[in-house]
Amino acid sequence: MQLHQLEYFVAVARQRHFTRAAGALHVAQPSVSKQIRKLETELGTPLFHRMKGNVVLTPAGEVLLPWAERILGEVDGARAAVGELGGLQRGRLAIGATPSLCTILLPPILSSFHATYPGIELALQQAGSRDLVRQVEDGALDLALVILPVEYPVIETTPLLDEPLVLATPPGHPLARRRSIAVTDLRGVPLVMFRDGYDLRSVTEAACRQAGFEPTFALEGGEMDSVLQLAASGIGAAVVPAMVVSPGGPLRAVRFSSPGLSRTIGMANRRDRPLSRAARAFASALSDAVA
Secondary structure, eight states, X not given: OOHHHHHHHHHHHHHTSHHHHHHHHTSOHHHHHHHHHHHHHHHTSOOEEEETTEEEEOHHHHHHHHHHHHXXXXXXXXXXXXXXXXXXXXXXXXXXXXXXXXXXXXXXXXXXXHHHOTTEEEEEEEOXXXXXXXXXXXXXXXXXXXXXXXXOTTEEEEEEEEEEEEEEEOTTSTTTTOSEXXXXXXXXXXXXXXXXXXXXHHHHHHHHHHTTSOOEEEEXXXXXXXXXXXXXXXXXXXXXXXXXSXXXXXXXXXXXXXXXXXXXXEEEEETTSOOOHHHHHHHHHHHHHHO
């Protein structure tokens, strides 16, 4: 079993497609297929169900994936530790963030960091908080921006900012002209809802249930971009972070009256693994930006 075989395996598992994985790895697709077959031969079992258009992990592949991610993470950590001797002239930094933060908060921070440290290769993973925390735990990510609280003993978190949530509505929505609303005003209001497991879905459902009712879904299963577009099209309103509703855009942001709705954004990293110099520099830049 060789490291590049594990790297190819993890890429295919994440992309769910051999050709897309080859593109992400910047290698030829036949090379990826060949190395995966060699790995399957060595392990004596298929790792993927190969179907038209995509692939799905077999039970053996599901077992191997966290181990492969952990091994590759440890190798990257070793490389980073040795690279520390050369300062911040070279290295790699793997960062994770939720979709809303990838859209608004991170781009200028990443741009500034890259301009300051052009030799540091940046890798960005976009996912929900639970998936990101698992990848930090497995060593696939150096750090991640997640929604707190996080209940993992091995994970250390640092709160960064409290972000208000608002109701995003099209201009003609019955609640669009209100200066503020209470959570009880959402009773019976059709909502465009995020997919199951999404932090914003959990916050919205919990707030409605605490107010004594179940939320009404006009449509569910979306990611951030699709939820905003669907809300703008008039299908329903959506509870979203205030930062994603652009002033003058197609949506109106109606705030919630006191105590309001909010979420706490924090940085997560492994408690038992010191941050690399590159990760510490990025964490510092992040803290300065949100301050």
